[in-house]
Each structure stands twice: as C-alpha cells, then as structure tokens.
Amino acid sequence: MxxxxxxxxxxxxxxxxxxxxxxxxxxxxxxxxxxxxxxxxxxxxxxxxxxxxxxxxxxxxxxxxxxxxxxxxxxxxLPRKLFVLAEGCSIRQVLLDIGHAFQALVNSPESIGLHRVMVAMATQNPALSRMFFDAGPQRLLLDLEQLLSQAKQRGLLDMDEPMRAAEHFCSLIKGAAHFRLLIGYAALPAPGEAQEHVEDCVALFLRAYGIGESSPIAENSAQR
Structure with a gap:
C-alpha cells in the first residue's frame, strides 16, 4: 500500500x-x-x-x-563507466570487469536480502515487483544490451539478439551459487573461487559470441 x-x-x-x-x-x-x-x-x-x-x-x-x-x-x-566501450579496448576485459562487479552485487548480503523481500512480496504487490525489476535488473540488461550492440557494430562480437545475449551473460554469472545464497544453503564463495567463476563464464560467453581477436582461440594463439 x-x-x-x-x-x-x-x-x-x-x-x-x-x-x-x-x-x-x-x-x-x-x-x-x-x-x-x-x-x-x-x-x-x-x-x-x-x-x-x-x-x-x-x-x-x-x-x-x-x-x-x-x-x-x-x-x-555497477557504475555506468563499466559499460563504456573505449576505442581499442579488450572486449574480454570489459566483460570481466562487468562480470566481477555484477557478481559482487548479486551475491552481496544487501542484494540477497532484497531478493528475499521481493519474493515474499511477489503475490501481495506485483506492481512493486515490477518496479524493483525495472529499477534494478532491467536497467542492467538494457545497459549491457547497448554495450553488446556496440561491440557487434565494431566487429568484436556476433549475435542476432543482443538482449538475449545480455540475459545469457547475467544468468551465467549468477549461476547456481546465487540460488544457494538465496535459500541459505551455502556461504559466499571464496574470492579465488568467485574470480575463477567469472573468468570461466566470460570464456564461455566468448566461445558463443566472440569473433576474430575477441575469441578465446584467437587470444590463446596470440599469447603463444
């Protein structure tokens, strides 16, 4: 009310x-x-x-x-500067920076607590749930969609629907660990484990959408 x-x-x-x-x-x-x-x-x-x-x-x-x-x-x-695609930047590094920041946000005690509040309110006040989604998750998806669209235009990534790719990215980063935190099944991942998870997710994302120098295969070849 x-x-x-x-x-x-x-x-x-x-x-x-x-x-x-x-x-x-x-x-x-x-x-x-x-x-x-x-x-x-x-x-x-x-x-x-x-x-x-x-x-x-x-x-x-x-x-x-x-x-x-x-x-x-x-x-x-998740400051807006994370979603700026500078000239000559590494799309892999941009995605890593966003991935680390997003993981830290969704796994934070504040975010977990807020998600629990919204689940409890879902049937009582659906309008409030929509407000929450539009103010938080939806804004992130729109910023990420715009970034991915720019990366596609510059030939760094290739996807038919940037919004679907943005949803894939966020789902990968959240993973099963986020659900475990929501239901109180497990504690926060250790820093090293969290970092490795984000790196794995970005590598998987680039296997699906990376082209040219942004693909993991190209990056591995350049390092040899």
Whole structure:
C-alpha cells in the first residue's frame, strides 16, 4: 500500500543532497531488516535523522523511495563507466570487469536480502515487483544490451539478439551459487573461487559470441 504525504508537504522545497543520501541509506537498512510493508515512512525519516516533511520533499511516497533505493544501489555497484566501450579496448576485459562487479552485487548480503523481500512480496504487490525489476535488473540488461550492440557494430562480437545475449551473460554469472545464497544453503564463495567463476563464464560467453581477436582461440594463439 502506498503511503501518502501529509498535506503540508508541497513541491518546490530545497533538496539537500546529504539528507537525500541519508534517506536512501536509511531506506535500504529498514527495507532489508523489516521488509517493505514493515518499513514506514515515519521510521525511515527517524532512521535518517530528518523530518517526515523533509522525507516527502525528496520522495513522493514509499514506492518512489523504494525504487530509487534499488536504482542507487545498482548504480553504485555497477557504475555506468563499466559499460563504456573505449576505442581499442579488450572486449574480454570489459566483460570481466562487468562480470566481477555484477557478481559482487548479486551475491552481496544487501542484494540477497532484497531478493528475499521481493519474493515474499511477489503475490501481495506485483506492481512493486515490477518496479524493483525495472529499477534494478532491467536497467542492467538494457545497459549491457547497448554495450553488446556496440561491440557487434565494431566487429568484436556476433549475435542476432543482443538482449538475449545480455540475459545469457547475467544468468551465467549468477549461476547456481546465487540460488544457494538465496535459500541459505551455502556461504559466499571464496574470492579465488568467485574470480575463477567469472573468468570461466566470460570464456564461455566468448566461445558463443566472440569473433576474430575477441575469441578465446584467437587470444590463446596470440599469447603463444
């Protein structure tokens, strides 16, 4: 259920960046610890050390705050600079950098906790689930699709549907380890194991979509 702002919270109030960041941090803490329904705007304002009026001057309702918290987390862990295809870059290295950052994000305690919250809310509030997907996973897929399309145009990769390739890449990186974490079956992979997993996934991805110098065979030949 969407919480509505008090009548005195009108538009046009000054937006203080530090307070906004404090609100987002408080929202993440409470959403993860108490769930979505268990986190009121009053509690988030108190956790952030701001008034409810200030909170509503930044976010019109709890759903908007939730969506922005998800978006901010993803942008912090997966900055846009990772999806920039510079001239002369190694597509393998670009994919490795994205793969490591994505794995660290989806396997983080914050992400695992948020996924559990969304699974619990799926049947109660499907609109919130869609908001979560659009603010987080979908944005990542769109950024990755754009990157893969550029790589195809430059002759670095070859695929008919960049979005499907983006989904393949993310599914490979998440693997079975992510599901084990979600259900509490296992602990986080060791750093060396996590790194090896990403390298294996990128090699497999390039076997499917790599061409010319970006293919594993070409790279191995160049190193001999």
């Amino acid at each position: 969407t919480e509505k702002p008090p009548a005195s919270a009108g538009p046009g109030r000054p937006k203080d960046l530090a307070k906004r960041e404090a609100i987002l941090e408080a929202a993440q803490v409470l959403f993860l610890s108490n769930g979505y329904e268990g986190s009121s705007m009053e509690a988030i304002a108190a956790e952030a050390g701001v008034s409810k009026l200030t909170l509503y001057s930044h976010f019109k309702d709890k759903e908007a705050l939730f969506g922005e918290a998800v978006k901010t987390t993803c942008e912090t862990r």
